[in-house]
Amino acid sequence: MASDEPDRTPAQWHRILTLLADISLFIGTREVWTSAASHQLAIAALISLCYASILVTGVLTLVVRSSRSLAQLDLVVLVTAVALAYCALSVKHGFSDESILTTQAAREILHGHPVYGQPWPWLFGNGIAYTPTVTGGYDYTYGYPPLTALLTTPLLWLGHSALPETLVTTTAMVLGAIVMWKMLPTQWRSAATMVCLGFGMVPTYARLGYPAVVALALLIPVVVRWTRMGAGGPADWARAACLGAACAAQQLPWFLAPFLLAGVFALRRGELGARGAAAAVGRIVGIAAGTWLLINAYFIVSEPRTWLSGIALPITQGAVIHGQGLVGISLYYTDGSDRLSWYSHASMLLAAGLLALFVLFVRRLGPAATVLPWCAFFLATRSQDGYYLLMTPLWLAAAVTVPPSAFTTAWQPRVLSGRRAARMVLAGAVVAPSLVAVILGATGRPPLHMQAAAVSRTPLTVKTLGIKVRNSGDAALEPHFMVTTGQGMSRYWKVLAGPSSVAAHATATYRIQAPDGGFAIPKDGTRIRLRAFSASPMTLSSQDIHLKREQVPSKDTKGSKTSKKSKGPKKSKKSKASESSKTSTG
Numbered sequence: 001m002a003s004d005e006p007d008r009t010p011a012q013w014h015r016i017l018t019l020l021a022d023i024s025l026f027i028g029t030r031e032v033w034t035s036a037a038s039h040q041l042a043i044a045a046l047i048s049l050c051y052a053s054i055l056v057t058g059v060l061t062l063v064v065r066s067s068r069s070l071a072q073l074d075l076v077v078l079v080t081a082v083a084l085a086y087c088a089l090s091v092k093h094g095f096s097d098e099s100i101l102t103t104q105a106a107r108e109i110l111h112g113h114p115v116y117g118q119p120w121p122w123l124f125g126n127g128i129a130y131t132p133t134v135t136g137g138y139d140y141t142y143g144y145p146p147l148t149a150l151l152t153t154p155l156l157w158l159g160h161s162a163l164p165e166t167l168v169t170t171t172a173m174v175l176g177a178i179v180m181w182k183m184l185p186t187q188w189r190s191a192a193t194m195v196c197l198g199f200g201m202v203p204t205y206a207r208l209g210y211p212a213v214v215a216l217a218l219l220i221p222v223v224v225r226w227t228r229m230g231a232g233g234p235a236d237w238a239r240a241a242c243l244g245a246a247c248a249a250q251q252l253p254w255f256l257a258p259f260l261l262a263g264v265f266a267l268r269r270g271e272l273g274a275r276g277a278a279a280a281v282g283r284i285v286g287i288a289a290g291t292w293l294l295i296n297a298y299f300i301v302s303e304p305r306t307w308l309s310g311i312a313l314p315i316t317q318g319a320v321i322h323g324q325g326l327v328g329i330s331l332y333y334t335d336g337s338d339r340l341s342w343y344s345h346a347s348m349l350l351a352a353g354l355l356a357l358f359v360l361f362v363r364r365l366g367p368a369a370t371v372l373p374w375c376a377f378f379l380a381t382r383s384q385d386g387y388y389l390l391m392t393p394l395w396l397a398a399a400v401t402v403p404p405s406a407f408t409t410a411w412q413p414r415v416l417s418g419r420r421a422a423r424m425v426l427a428g429a430v431v432a433p434s435l436v437a438v439i440l441g442a443t444g445r446p447p448l449h450m451q452a453a454a455v456s457r458t459p460l461t462v463k464t465l466g467i468k469v470r471n472s473g474d475a476a477l478e479p480h481f482m483v484t485t486g487q488g489m490s491r492y493w494k495v496l497a498g499p500s501s502v503a504a505h506a507t508a509t510y511r512i513q514a515p516d517g518g519f520a521i522p523k524d525g526t527r528i529r530l531r532a533f534s535a536s537p538m539t540l541s542s543q544d545i546h547l548k549r550e551q552v553p554s555k556d557t558k559g560s561k562t563s564k565k566s567k568g569p570k571k572s573k574k575s576k577a578s579e580s581s582k583t584s585t586g
Helices: 012-024 029-039 041-063 067-092 097-110 147-158 163-183 186-198 201-207 211-223 234-247 252-302 304-311 328-333 341-360 362-368 372-379 392-401 420-442 557-565 573-585
Strands: 448-457 461-471 480-484 494-497 507-513 529-534 539-544
Touching: 012 041, 012 067, 012 186, 029 041, 029 067, 041 067, 067 163, 067 186, 067 201, 097 147, 097 163, 147 163, 147 211, 163 186, 163 201, 163 211, 163 392, 186 201, 186 392, 201 211, 201 392, 211 234, 211 252, 211 392, 234 252, 252 304, 252 341, 252 362, 252 372, 328 420, 328 539, 341 362, 341 372, 341 420, 372 420, 448 529, 448 539, 461 529
Parallel strands: none
Antiparallel strands: 448 461, 461 507, 480 529, 494 507, 529 539
16 A cells, blocks of 8 residues: 555455454454453453454444555454464463473573483373384484574573463464564555464464474565565575574475575576576575574584484484375275385475476466475375465465566576477476375285284273284384374384284284273274384284273162062063163163
């Protein structure tokens, strides 16, 4: 909006966008109010005021007559969203596996102790999820770049709860939303409030202390008008520094950075030539790398080997498969696969293929630079939706400020120029290896065939299972067993008896014990899956098992004895059996 046109009638789509942002603040607010109303009345009162703000803003959005007034309402929506974010933090913050590890890392930094490669098993359990690995154990170590832990360290005086670390991530998200709101064109500002603080997606991850939220906040000023990178000047240096800091906060920016750099090279080469473009990209890489090294310097010096393995841990840890991507074929729809590692190969091949496509067809794919990198995670062994939705504010930031017209002069290789069909064939050939790899992973067969029966149990729980295992594969396997009833992974069962591995085409018998004293048998109709993972090769074998709750005998034994002693005509054996049956099921 031009400053000299304060009374201009706002566009209808601007009204609707502001209204949608206002409506999005309702999501999750009642749950926060309910929690606050029981023990934090001041917070509950503030949330009630936010409700009033949402309602009044909704009315005014539809009736104001000037663009300036609507822009002021955009600001009201943002302020309301920030207030709700901190209200939710005060009553709904809690530890997750990522936040508890980051908080412990901050404590170790404060006391001068090593951070990486240090197992902290006592942090888990009591609602904190484990990360099981295919080796039969769990990952108890800190596996993220150190920036979020460094930012948490000065706030540890707030207590031993999750508040110090979640305050860092929530504040980062709020600041990111404010920066994005300020950097976007006036009419689009409410969209920033909506995607950053509205829907309840990103704020929830912030309240759980995910380091990726800090990385997201640092990437926002990078991707807004990212096509201007490489032009030089303080703004260019600031963007490069934010990119390096984001890479020092979490690993997801590592996958975005190559696409941005490739795009900057293509844009600057179209203007400055190859040498000038290389120099521009070199400046960005130098500043980003310098920032990244500065943040990591203490750990590079004090614990170089464990630091390097720690920041690479999410890629190398060998966590069990999980997520909403194609890996679900082997996890839910078939009985497993003896080629699970091909999902990882497919993910890497697709990431490389998409980057190649981006370089080859940057004039067409340039506007999608902030979306393309996350497509590769759909094929990965850990294809959780957090990898997609956590970075969705970047999609909007680029979509609003990076139009397709910005790439009309970008350089791209002259590959099969003018032949549309040939270009389509080339694009297919680039991504074909990843598709072949995922097909190999999905069509693998479970190498272990299992038969299980309860060995010791109570009416409602199973304590141990006996399993007969036949290895139909060509390699010896070391199985690690768990029993699941839902989409998630459970803890491993302890092997009480059985060999350490099953030779190829051999049979073995195992006796395994449930964690925490017993496995609670679910209600009838629940699918119970016995799973066996192996690390080398990486395989999964699954089998449905049938465990039913036993009927608990009636406690009214006294009444039963009384009925036996009572005088009266004798009943037939059939009549007695019928009565006994009614008593036990009543």
